[in-house]
Amino acid sequence: MQLDSKVPSGPIEQAWDRARFDMKLVNPANKRKYSVIVVGSGLAGASAAATLAELGYSVKCLCFQGSPRRAHSIAAQGGINAAKNYQNDGDSVYRLFYDTVKGGDFRSREANVYRLAHISTAIIDQCTAQGVPFAREYGGTLSNRSFGGAQVSRTFYARGQTGQQLLLGAYQALERQVHVGGVTMLANTEMLDLVVIDGRARGIVTRNLLTGTIESHVADAVVLATGGYGNVYYLSTNAKGSNCTAIWRAHKKGAAFANPCFTQIHPTCIPVSGDYQSKLTLMSESLRNDGRIWVPIKAGDKRPPDQIPESERDYYLERRYPSFGNLVPRDVASRNAKAVCDDGRGVGESGLGVYLDFADSIHRLGRQAIVERYGNLFEMYERITGEDPYKFPMRIYPAIHYTMGGLWVDYQLMSTIPGLFVIGEANFSDHGANRLGASALMQGLSDGYFVIPYTLGNYLANTKLEKLEATHGNFRASEAAVTAMTERLLAINGNRTVASFHRELGKIMWDYCGMSRTAAGLETAIQKIRRLKDEFWRNVKVAGGPEGLNQSLESAGRLADFFELAELMCIDARDRNESCGGHFREEFQTPEGEALRDDEHYSYVAAWEYAANGAAPVLNREPLEFRYVHPSQRSYK
Amino acid sequence: MSIQMSATVVGGHPNRASRFYAAPIGKKAVMAVTGVVLFGFVLGHLAGNLQVFEGQHQLDSYAAFLKATPVLLWGTRLVLLVSVILHIVASIQLTQMKRAARPVAYAKKNNSHSSFASRTMMWSGPFIAFFIAFHLMHFTLGTGQPNFNGAAVFGNIVQAFQSPLVAFFYIFAMLLLGTHLHHGLYSMFQTLGANHPSFMPVIKRVAALGAILITAGFIAIPVAVLAGVIHT
Amino acid sequence: MNLTLHVWRQNSASDKGRMVRYEARDVNPDMSFLEMLDVVNEELILKGDNPIAFDHDCREGVCGSCGFMINGVAHGPSHGTAVCQLHMRHYKDGDVLFLEPWRARAFPVVKDLYVDRKALDRIIAAGGYISVSTGSAPDGNAILVPKDKSDRAMDAAACIGCGACVAACPNASAALFTGAKISHLGLLPQGQPERRQRALSMVAQAAAEGFGHCTNIGECEAVCPKEIKLEVIARMNRDFLKASWTSRQKPLAGSDG
Incomplete structure (x- = not known):
């Protein structure tokens, strides 16, 4: 298998502009003759489907949920990064790019990451114009917070429901296109196979989940925006329905699967309480801005937290990483939590938990400030655990949250099957071996609003596609x-x-x-x-x-x-x-x-390339070149 | 499988008024506005009735004044008639809509969060309509009253309410009118779009107080007759 | 603890349906309500029965998939909570629970407790958006939004589209849902150009879907898992009334008219 990343040559700052200029355009009058299927209606899928329809393509969008608004992007809490530098604190596109490559531990493709940082600012403009109610300052300007290990405040947020609000923005744009006939929405529909004809993705086979009917859909291109595969762990913060079926079946049809083992473990989730547990609930990592993480110094210390004196507490992140403290990246925070629990210092009945304590912040900022920042998260915690986090420290433990791996795509977000594009969490491209907080929403919307509309057009304009019917033998098969x-x-x-x-x-x-x-x-x-x-x-x-x-x-x-x-x-x-x-x-x-x-x-x-009949999968390597951010040992000390 | 797939619907109406009335909010607005008119009448009617406490002369001369001013009397009657008809027609249409909106009822439904008044509008309304008809026959046409005299309003009232049965029927009707007004008064503001967190609690209290005062005012008359405070 | 469940079982939209009694044994108080049903369902599957169908996905109270009536209350007894975040510690041994699907003409039952709520999507499609195509937006800070307006818009935008308001309303009205979107967009400066048209279109669509009308009684507000206030309905009414009598625009094309 030949892996051509199609990264434009020359300075990285101009790569995306150059790539766009080099793209062939589809004549506006011809766009409606092209049909595109978008599988998934989360941030990436809904934004892609809406934008492609705005451009004039005939779009079919499907989701397994009963409504596109229920896709799991809705559950993202913390925020979305953008290099706006509204806070005048030294942020820039280059810094966001740098942080993301470094945060990804030098396993992502530089050019893709630069593009992501470059586009980030346009996402905020677009979402604001759509009416996403981002947090505001009293003067009416957009508010920011620092998030997940970043040393600048570049995260935009809408209370603890940023994903919900961004998704509703994209969903509304999508419904607007449904209304004018640009998008045919198929809810309660699951993709079960990709159909490849003459080496190109030409459609999909679906099951209508309400009727059980198996149906074929022909298209000129297929876009997979089906999210991550964290549910392979059964317990994860993903929705119960989140699954890998679409990308896996595309993989079996020839799409390479990149870095499947790169999974992200989120440090701040509510610990497991029993065998019946069906999923894990994330507490936004923004909580780490004001909460202090600790465990007892002594192993096996089962006293309630308020009876453990300050001198017998180990604020282990502050101790080990004095400059980042509680804000170290997710992988570091998670591993340290596991380490202290392995030492027998974990808290709660299962011993698999650490304290996230707000007592200092409540004392310093007042309870009202904490209510304003985290009120809904505190309520959620109390609903689930029956404990009041204003009085007792929260108990948290890491949980599977995001998968950086996914189908391999080139700079154009096209997989190894021509005509099959993969966007959002479903692809592997931007986060390397670790994703920074508030970057998933950014990537989903970047891919959907601003990348795929160009690259998909370029593919269609450069490709001569035969007219097909769903009666074609491959669809039948x-x-x-x-x-x-x-x-x-x-x-x-x-x-x-x-x-x-x-x-x-x-x-x-x-x-x-x-x-x-x-x-x-x-x-x-x-x-x-x-x-x-x-x-x-x-x-x-x-x-x-x-x-x-x-x-x-x-x-x-x-x-x-x-x-x-x-x-x-x-x-x-x-x-x-x-x-x-x-x-x-x-x-x-x-x-x-x-x-x-x-x-x-x-x-x-x-x-990885799929090998049929139980043969071992074949490894293909795309070498990574770091021309701008030079690999170094990540240090958050 | 009968999953309905109606296309998005706007328009299809020849003019503004019909489009307005076609919408449930339009019908509700008609109910609110006619409700204001009817409420105004109830206030006026109460003010007139309370003159019974001033004695026979005062009330009877007030009645005579009304009869001597047919423009006022019939003008009011016409406005009231139109209002009542619109109020009732809209409510019937809305009731049909409500029935259609939930064809299968719940086996168990707990409606504890809404007020008693709001949940009883559906039958306090028809009862009040029935009461109005009865009341008109009773005091305007004199049906069933052997000694009815159109000019001697005071006498008619005292005579009628001396029968405990009639008096209690009126009292009961006024209690229902009170609950109807209670929800109606508050609801009117909400329907017409006036809801503000600072004022709504005040509106709710004023609605409750207004309903209680009006009810008390009306009830005072049969009670006073029964107690012998008012007599011929 | 042990519970008795009376659950609405209906095989398909055309099936008549009936209540069926089940015993839930050894329920752990830390379970969520849906986890309790998961356990009941696993037993049913092993016995060769059909599991109870109910919609659910995120189980974090934000996707809006879940929801059914528990003893006549949408999402059950816990205030401001979707049923996926209702925990069994709110119940005690021996409790008898009646589970029924949302009931409304606009929400046809697909199976058991699972209803089809696409009517809500069509209300949004009728006008619940700001028409700004990708690429045409000004800089984010070019649009100043007073903080209190932004906060109120966010309060309304928190709606998860679960349909509990419809289920709880004696008139099966979608006024709280529709009002929430009209309020979210109508409070923001970005939403002003289409404000009147939006109210006309969305209100008409809600009626066309077969939802009832609002009688201002507040059952919806009481069960809303996001605690959306009745105020949003007043705002919808206000926008609709104004638009009905002052708007110079013709209703949008692309409709039945």
Whole structure:
């Protein structure tokens, strides 16, 4: 497989302008003759579908949820970065670019990251004009806060519901296009296969989740905006429905999967309380701006927090990282939490938790200031745990939150299958081995509003596509394959539910491919996953039939793909003999226990090619070049 | 599967007024505005009625004054008639809409957050309409009153309310009118778009107080007759 | 704790449906309500029965997917909370719970507790947006928005579109939902150019979808998981009344008219 990143030559500051100038344009009158399918309606999908329709393309957008507004971008809390430098505190496009490459531990593609930083400012303008109610100063200007390890205040936010408000902005733009007929919206519809004809992505096969009908959709290009695959761990902060099916089935049709083992573990989630637990709830990391993280100094100290005197508390992040303190990047904060819990100093009944304490801030700023900043988060915490965080420190623990890996794309956001574009969290491109806080929203909207409208047009203008009908043999074959898989799942009629398999898979992944990994552990995990997958196909019990709403069948199909992806994640993690960002291999660490990169051997993107019939996946390497931000050991001391 | 897919709908109306009335808010606004008119009448009617406490002469001469001014009397009656008809027609249409909007009822429904008055508008309204008809026959046409004399309003009142049955029926009707006004008065402001966090609590209190005072005023008359305070 | 559940079971839109009784055993008070149903469903699946269908996704109270009636109250007894964040510690051993889907003509039942709420999307499509195509926006700080207006816009924009307001309303009215979007956009300077047209279009669409009217009684406000206030309905009414009598624009094309 040839990986051509198509990064424009010359100075990085002008790369995107040059790329845009070099693109071929589609005649405005011809745009409506081109059909585009956008799979997913989160920030990336909704913004792409709306913008492509504004340009005049005939767009079909689908989502598995009942409405595009329910995509999981809605749950993002903290904010969105942009290099506006409204605070006059030394921010710039270059600094955002620099921070993102460094934060990603030098495993992202510089040119993509620069473009992201460059576009970030236009996103804020666009969203503000749409009526996104960003936080404001009394004079009416936009307000910012510093977030997740950044030393400038460049994060725009709408209370603790930034993702919701940005998504509603994109959703409204999308509905506006639905109203004028530019977008055909297919809600409650799940993509089950990608159809490739003559080497190009030419459509998809879907299941209508309300009726069970299998349908083919022909298009000139397909855009996947289906989010991340964190649910491979069963417990994650993702929505229950978030899944890897669309990208995995595209992968099986030839799209390379890049850096699958790069997953982000978010440091501030509410700890697990029992076996029945169905998901984990994130508490925005903005809480770390005013909360102090600590555990008791003594192992096994089970006193309630208010009875542990100041001198017997270990504010371990402030101690170990004096300059960043509680604001170290996510991977560092998470690993340290795990380390203190492994020492037996974790708090709460399970011992898997650390305190996030607001007592000092409440004392310093007053309760009202804290209510204003975090009121809804505090309420949410109290609803879930039954404890009042104004009185007792919160208990938090890391949880799977985001996946930096995804389908490989070039600078044009096109996968290794021509005509198949991948945007947002579903691709791998911008965050390297670790994503900085408030960057996911930025990337989703950058890809959707400002990148794909150009690059997709360029593809269409340069490509001669034959007219096709859904009766084409490849569509028929995909429909048959999808139907056969459904029938097979329903016919097993074993003794275990889908959820019980999923919980077990999640446990394997968390134990062996979670916050820290070893070669031997990953080997064990691969064997366990294979065994569990075999059992799944022999012993799962899926309720109901192929017709109508069948949530048991939906989750079974998604889990079948998670099994295969889980194995690839472990293979990728085992193959990468270094520690970087969220990928921490215990064998590779500094004497102080920090991640130890191996730039000589692993400064590349691992793009895996699917091999049919159980053969080992094939590794392709895209070497990474750092011409502007020179790799260094990340230090937050 | 019958998932309905109506296209987005705007327009289709020949003019502003019909488009306005077609919308539920339009109908509600008609109810609010006619409600204001009817409320004004109720106030005026109460002021007139309370003259009963000034004695026979005062009330009867007030009645005579009204009868001697047909423009005022019939003008008022016409406005009231139009208002009542619009109020009732709009409410019937809205009720039909409500029924259509929820074809399958809940097995269990807890409506504890709304006021008693608001939830009883649906039957306090029709009852008041029935009461108005009865009241007109009773005191304007004299139906069922052997000694009815159109000019001797005072006498008619005292005679009628000396029957406890009639008096209690009136009292009951006025209580319902009170609850209807209570929600109606507050609701009018909300429907016409006047809701402000600083004023709404005041409006709610004024609505409640107004409804209580009006009810008390009306009820005072049959009570006074029954108690023998007012007599011929 | 042990609970008795009476759950509305309906196989499809055309099925008549009925209440079915289930026992939920050994419920942990730290479970969320949906996790309790997950456990019931796993037992049903293993017994060869169909699990109870209910919509859900984020389970963080923000996607608006979940929602059903618990003992006649939309999203259950916890104030300002979607059912996914309702925890079982609010119940005690022996409680009897009736679970029913949202009931409204505009929300057809798909299965059991799962209803189709696309009517709400169509209300937004009718005008719940600011028409600004990508690329045409001025600098973010070129539009000054007073903080109090921005905060109030945010209060209204917090709506998650779950439909609890419709479910709780005796008239199955979507006034709180529609009013929230009209208020969010109408409070902001960016929303002014289309303010009147928006009110006319969205109100007409809500009626066309078969939602009832508002009788100002406040059941919606009481169950709203985002605590949207009745004030948004007054604002919608105000905008609609003004627009009806003063707007010089013709209704938008692309409609039935």
